[in-house]
Amino acid sequence: MALLIQQRVERTGAAERPPARRAFESAAVCVDCVVCGSARSRLVCPAAEMAAQRRYLTAFYRRRWRAHNAETAADRLSFTQDYTTDIVRCADCGLVYRNPRPRTDAIMQAYRRDRYDDAYLRAEFANQRAWARRKLPELARHLRPLPGRRPRVLEVGSFVGGLLAEGRERGWEMFGVDPGDEVTSFCRANGLPVFHGTLEQADLQRDSFDAVVVWNTFDQLPDPHPTLEAAVGLLRDGGALAIRIPNGACFSWTMEMLPRLPRGLRAGLYTALAWNNLLTFPYVHGYTREAITALAAAYGFRRRACLPDTLLPPPRDHVKRWARLEARCYAWLFRAGWQAAATERFACAPWLDLYFERAAAEHPPAPAAADSGLGLIPVYAPLALRQTGLDRPA
Template sequence: MPNPAYEPSRCVVCGHANAEVIAEHDDLRREVEALWEYHQRRLHPETPPRHLTDRVAFSEYAPFRLVRCCDCGLVYRNPVERLHELTEIYARETPAPDVLRSLHETQVPALRAQARALRRVLGRGGSGLEVGSYVGAFLAAARTEGLQFEGLDINPSANAFTRTMGFTVHDGDLTSFDTNRTFDAVAIWNTFDQLADPRAAVNAAGKLLRPRGVFALRVPSGEFYVALRRRFASGNRVERAAARSLLAQNNLLTFPYRHGFTREALRRLLEEQGFRIKHVRGDVLVPIADEWTRRWARLEETLIKRTLALVANRDAHWAPWLDIFAARVD
């Protein structure tokens, strides 16, 4: 893969360029190596190379350098890949239908907690739009909780698959989605951290919501990444191994995202656009083990994630992923 073209960037939340370096290029290359090694040990030796590549595919797009905004704490890439490079990344091919089905089934149980939390914040059932609905796992979890969600995704073949499961799914993205309808809730569980312009997305979500409608989003925590990457880089042997494990299991090693939000950065971004945060929930990533994962590694993942989830649910400060629920103030 050729090296992408880069351009200088600044904080998308406060517009400041004042930032401290979190990881230099060589630090991130070490994270890429650590991630390969971590997953290689946990997969059966006969695993087809494609499955290993898929698992660490995003590491091809490891950042050139990561910085943290001195004002709001946002973790971001500086320099950042030029926009068309990112579009090419998203236009990558879709897995086969059996792989999509297995992804759908693996993800539904973990998404029930998000659907339940959203239902609680709404205080009732209602309609909703999920942006980045992919294989429809959240649409299914929401239906179980009495929420009638439709999907919106830029991936036509994933959408074709999700429609076969009985869901309404629209082709396209949030900022160009054209409708006169409004919803009780809009959710972005998968892609908010990858957007070049998260402010435009918040604004578009606001327009799709009824008064007091709820905007729900899930983002990787910049705060968690920074704290654990410090241990990974300069802790003792045990701390380094633990930090690598926690970052890898939550898909944070190599930071394959455009933005690592903090609660403060999100609060500013949402309040500016007429939202008020109602609830913050800390969580871990959905399970990543599959039929190629060794048995001990499956147990290890379950143990790590259950333990971390207990801590993260109680205190979002220790959460690798944050679920944010904000209501439109009208």
């Protein structure tokens, strides 16, 4: 197994570098904060520290994955945002982001060309479906379909279609959108309706969906504004926007802690981050609860709930038994951490599940489950908010 992984690492480091890394090396751009527009930022994780994390991650997968699943471990190593760069935090709103990074069109092109083999797609489908089974009851609590109608749910970044299949099992009308060539073909072969492209390109009926779900995708969007603008147009009044993101505040907090820890504990922190796919922070953006709330509010979304979470573990037969136990222990430690840290609980969670409601000026929303303190904001308010400066978080 070690040999296989090493071969893959060497391959991706030489002739067959992943598209995002090639794009980064040929044309990297410096960017401002995508939430508040500020150019002021603070370094959270320098490129040298990221390179050290990548070395640890190679050893992490080599020790824990079973030999016959070495390829899936290598896939996790060559994730899309795998170039080495600085990770910074916006000084004004707290957004964590890669800077510099490849151009927007190069990032989207890289997703389109993602390649997977059949066994990998099938294993991920089964895993994603089992995970969706646990997640859908919470989503169901935020749905308000028209009387006598089945809920209509759209997933942005539907990947292998596990959520689509599970929602359909519940009797919901499910639709997916994904720019990936292979995952779209895989879904269609399984009878799942998926549009091949981006949400902005999909010609879907306005005001027709009860929920738009963006799980494990929103953080990879180089520009989230067109997606939010399209989502608000597709949702009915009171429709739900469900977003799942890696927590930028958690990564930022652990990077601050790192230099203060003894060497032994640093390895433990690295392992905890690796089980949650936060080591090397392979995402374009790391939203905090506050930053994403402000961003969504500018499009007329009111936050109704924010739930801390850990990452879905890999398929059962992919990792060794002791490694699976280790993953469970770290998940338990994270949960204990956010239960104990009453006021800072959201900073301790590696992942966040957020539920927003599409507010409508003429129909005030029901009281929020987790009050955002942002009040009622009319739909299609982003331009007006930007002109008044009210979209800038305090």
